[in-house]
Amino acid sequence: MGSIVEDADTVYVAVGKNSEKTQQLLHWALKNFSAKNICLLHIHRPNSINSFNRNLSENEPKDCSIEAFQEHGDQTVNKLLDQYILTLVPTGVQAYKLLIEMDDIEKGISKAIAQHNIRWLVMGAAADRYNLGKLVKQESEKAVFVREQAFLSCNIWFICKGNLICTRVYSKHTSDIETSHALLVLNPNTEAKQSEKIRSESIPDDALKYLDSDDMKEIKSVSSHRSLKSKWSFNNVTNRSKLADLMFHEDEAFESWCSKEIRRRKEIEEQLAREKLEVQKMKNQRDEILEELQMVQGQNSELKKQISESHCTITELEEKIISAVDLLISFREKRDRLRIEHANAVRKVQVLRKFEEADTSFSYRVEFPAFSFVEINEATHDFDPSWKIGEGRYGSVYKGMLRNMHVAIKMLPSYGCQSLSEFQHQVEVLSRVRHPNLSTLIGSCAESRSLVYEYVNNGSLESHLACKDKNPLPWQIRISIATDICSALIFLHSSEPCIIHENLKPSKVLLDANFVAKLSDLGIPFLVQQSLDSADTSTICNPNERLAYVDPEYFVNGKFTPESDVYSYGVILLQLLTGRPLFGLVRDMKCALEKENLKAVLDFSAGEWPPFQTEQLAYLALRCCEKSWLNRPDLVSEIWSVLEPFKATCIHTPPHLISKKLHRVPSHFVCPIVQEVMEDPYIAADGFTYEAEAIRGWLHSGHDTSPMTNLKLDHTDLVPNYALHNAILEWQQQ
Numbered sequence: 188m189g190s191i192v193e194d195a196d197t198v199y200v201a202v203g204k205n206s207e208k209t210q211q212l213l214h215w216a217l218k219n220f221s222a223k224n225i226c227l228l229h230i231h232r233p234n235s236i237n238s239f240n241r242n243l244s245e246n247e248p249k250d251c252s253i254e255a256f257q258e259h260g261d262q263t264v265n266k267l268l269d270q271y272i273l274t275l276v277p278t279g280v281q282a283y284k285l286l287i288e289m290d291d292i293e294k295g296i297s298k299a300i301a302q303h304n305i306r307w308l309v310m311g312a313a314a315d316r317y318n319l320g321k322l323v324k325q326e327s328e329k330a331v332f333v334r335e336q337a338f339l340s341c342n343i344w345f346i347c348k349g350n351l352i353c354t355r356v357y358s359k360h361t362s363d364i365e366t367s368h369a370l371l372v373l374n375p376n377t378e379a380k381q382s383e384k385i386r387s388e389s390i391p392d393d394a395l396k397y398l399d400s401d402d403m404k405e406i407k408s409v410s411s412h413r414s415l416k417s418k419w420s421f422n423n424v425t426n427r428s429k430l431a432d433l434m435f436h437e438d439e440a441f442e443s444w445c446s447k448e449i450r451r452r453k454e455i456e457e458q459l460a461r462e463k464l465e466v467q468k469m470k471n472q473r474d475e476i477l478e479e480l481q482m483v484q485g486q487n488s489e490l491k492k493q494i495s496e497s498h499c500t501i502t503e504l505e506e507k508i509i510s511a512v513d514l515l516i517s518f519r520e521k522r523d524r525l526r527i528e529h530a531n532a533v534r535k536v537q538v539l540r541k542f543e544e545a546d547t548s549f550s551y552r553v554e555f556p557a558f559s560f561v562e563i564n565e566a567t568h569d570f571d572p573s574w575k576i577g578e579g580r581y582g583s584v585y586k587g588m589l590r591n592m593h594v595a596i597k598m599l600p601s602y603g604c605q606s607l608s609e610f611q612h613q614v615e616v617l618s619r620v621r622h623p624n625l626s627t628l629i630g631s632c633a634e635s636r637s638l639v640y641e642y643v644n645n646g647s648l649e650s651h652l653a654c655k656d657k658n659p660l661p662w663q664i665r666i667s668i669a670t671d672i673c674s675a676l677i678f679l680h681s682s683e684p685c686i687i688h689e690n691l692k693p694s695k696v697l698l699d700a701n702f703v704a705k706l707s708d709l710g711i712p713f714l715v716q717q718s719l720d721s722a723d724t725s726t727i728c729n730p731n732e733r734l735a736y737v738d739p740e741y742f743v744n745g746k747f748t749p750e751s752d753v754y755s756y757g758v759i760l761l762q763l764l765t766g767r768p769l770f771g772l773v774r775d776m777k778c779a780l781e782k783e784n785l786k787a788v789l790d791f792s793a794g795e796w797p798p799f800q801t802e803q804l805a806y807l808a809l810r811c812c813e814k815s816w817l818n819r820p821d822l823v824s825e826i827w828s829v830l831e832p833f834k835a836t837c838i839h840t841p842p843h844l845i846s847k848k849l850h851r852v853p854s855h856f857v858c859p860i861v862q863e864v865m866e867d868p869y870i871a872a873d874g875f876t877y878e879a880e881a882i883r884g885w886l887h888s889g890h891d892t893s894p895m896t897n898l899k900l901d902h903t904d905l906v907p908n909y910a911l912h913n914a915i916l917e918w919q920q921q
């Protein structure tokens with residue numbers, strides 16, 4: 188509960204114990220003094236001892252019972268006032284209570300007005316108990332007590348059933364209550380209208396709008412006061428001079444308040460003008476910013492549009508780049524194919540040119556033996572099947588004796604062949620391609636489309652790898668064979684024009700008596716002019732096996748390159764190292780090398796391979812089998828450089844050990860013509876050693892050329908080779 192505040196902002200409400208009447212008073216006060224604090228004034232009449240004694244029984248002690256009785260009365264009144272205050276809490280009004288103990292209520296009120304300088308007081312006027320005249324009289328009587336007290340002024344509102352009955356003003360300047368107060372009796376029904384009228388007369392509306400609610404309430408209160416005064420002046424002319432005095436002070440206060448308000452208003456207007464300016468400035472700034480924002484938004488949408496256009500352009504360009512790259516790749520492939528075609532064409536042109544040159548400058552028919560069909564027939568014993576040693580896609584191969592020479596005769600198919608002269612020219616060109624590791628083309632028979640080769644008597648590498656009735660080849664021999672093939676390929680590829688074997692495989696690697704490898708069937712595709720694919724080989728060999736040696740790039744480009752021979756060579760190398768079948772050969776070797784377990788795939792029937800060099804060779808073999816020719820190793824700089832020193836290690840193995848083991852004779856003990864160990868070796872003008880009978884037969888049959896080189900012999904004299912003879916004897920005695 189708050190303490191009592193004695194100021195002009197507090198309106199005092201004199202309340203009794205009747206709750207209903209109190210609520211009416213409070214309601215009226217709240218309605219008409221909304222800006223004021225409310226203080227509940229209650230004149231408490233202490234319980235009289237008489238009434239107390241009446242209620243007390245005879246047995247109870249008197250003194251302490253009186254005290255308790257009074258204390259109980261105080262508590263009840265306080266409690267009641269607290270309850271009244273509680274009802275005001277929801278309104279948010281500051282509420283207090285003022286309890287005055289006085290037996291006479293009127294005295295109590297006048298005491299409270301005087302002591303607490305009450306300026307605003309609301310109290311009840313029991314209209315139901317008093318008529319108006321009596322009420323006025325009673326109120327006048329009440330005012331006698333009020334007059335005795337010294338105070339500035341006090342306005343009293345008398346309320347009955349929530350309506351204003353009358354008001355009175357008490358001032359210290361009024362000497363007589365009868366003459367100093369102005370009586371106003373208001374019709375309760377017109378009170379609201381009156382209040383509104385007062386307000387509209389006193390304060391101009393446009394001024395009100397600058398004032399806050401507190402100001403408004405104060406103005407209303409003051410105006411109302413002034414209005415009341417003006418009414419009083421109309422109703423009581425005889426007391427005008429005293430009332431004027433009273434009004435003078437009120438006007439003074441009002442004028443000071445007005446001038447204060449005018450100043451305040453001026454200040455507010457100035458501030459308002461400043462703020463208007465500020466607001467205008469801010470508006471201008473806002474407009475500028477909005478303008479900028481619009482511009483930026485415009486730019487933003489333009490940029491977004493540009494970005495999306497750029498994205499489209501980028502996508503288009505990317506697509507174009509991709510298609511350009513694709514085009515480039517296809518052009519490159521085409522270019523590569525054209526290069527290969529061009530190289531092949533150039534090669535063929537050069538071959539043909541050589542052929543033409545040979546045609547004009549050599550009488551090849553004299554130097555290069557041309558056998559008749561009769562001779563071929565005789566040599567093969569009428570093509571006796573027992574003399575047939577093999578059959579391939581390009582015809583059958585017979586063994587035979589021709590002009591005292593052991594020969595292999597290859598019968599080419601008649602289809603797709605050129606004219607006789609063309610055939611002879613091409614054969615002649617091929618016969619000039621000579622190398623120790625190529626099987627020598629001795630002559631041909633144009634009639635029967637047959638080629639006559641030196642007979643290589645130790646079978647093909649294919650038959651040795653298959654171990655058909657043969658001992659496994661020792662690793663030294665295998666390395667020697669690999670070196671021989673490499674040597675032949677280097678020779679062919681470096682020839683002018685470059686010669687490609689195109690059909691390299693173990694069946695084309697023939698071994699002589701000393702396991703010297705000789706490539707056969709060189710240039711057959713030129714003579715037959717039939718592609719690998721169109722030849723019917725179904726009855727001859729497994730096409731899968733045959734194709735295993737063919738360069739994968741051939742199937743793409745349809746052309747052979749020197750690297751095609753390298754691919755075939757790689758497969759042969761793998762077979763030499765592993766002795767395994769073709770299927771899964773590359774994969775197995777790759778796997779073994781990745782696991783660093785080469786031994787898992789090496790053919791140990793060949794003996795103990797030197798690990799380091801063998802591994803080197805295995806890697807090279809794998810690289811030869813790369814699908815792209817670009818990744819395959821170079822024959823000279825990479826393969827030969829490994830093989831040559833590898834072969835050198837084989838030399839430390841006594842040759843006779845190898846030979847003996849294989850029951851083979853050294854190749855130089857064998858006559859190149861008859862392919863048998865020589866009994867009477869003689870050296871001819873070409874530097875080669877032959878069996879005396881064989882070379883004499885060669886010369887007597889009209890030859891003046893070397894059986895080995897086909898070049899013209901300087902002379903036909905023969906010299907015995909005693910050293911070789913002794914070596915052969917020595918070897919035979921071992």
Ligand SMILES: Nc1ncnc2c1ncn2[C@@H]1O[C@H](COP(=O)(O)OP(=O)(O)OP(=O)(O)O)[C@@H](O)[C@H]1O
Nearest residue numbers: 576577578579580581584595640641642643647694
């Ligand atoms: N100069 C020769 N000396 C000894 N034997 C030979 C000679 N030329 C070929 N042969 C043997 O004749 C067989 C048949 O050879 P040919 O070249 O006709 O067929 P291929 O190599 O088996 O298969 P294709 O030619 O169809 O690829 C060969 O396995 C080989 O043993």
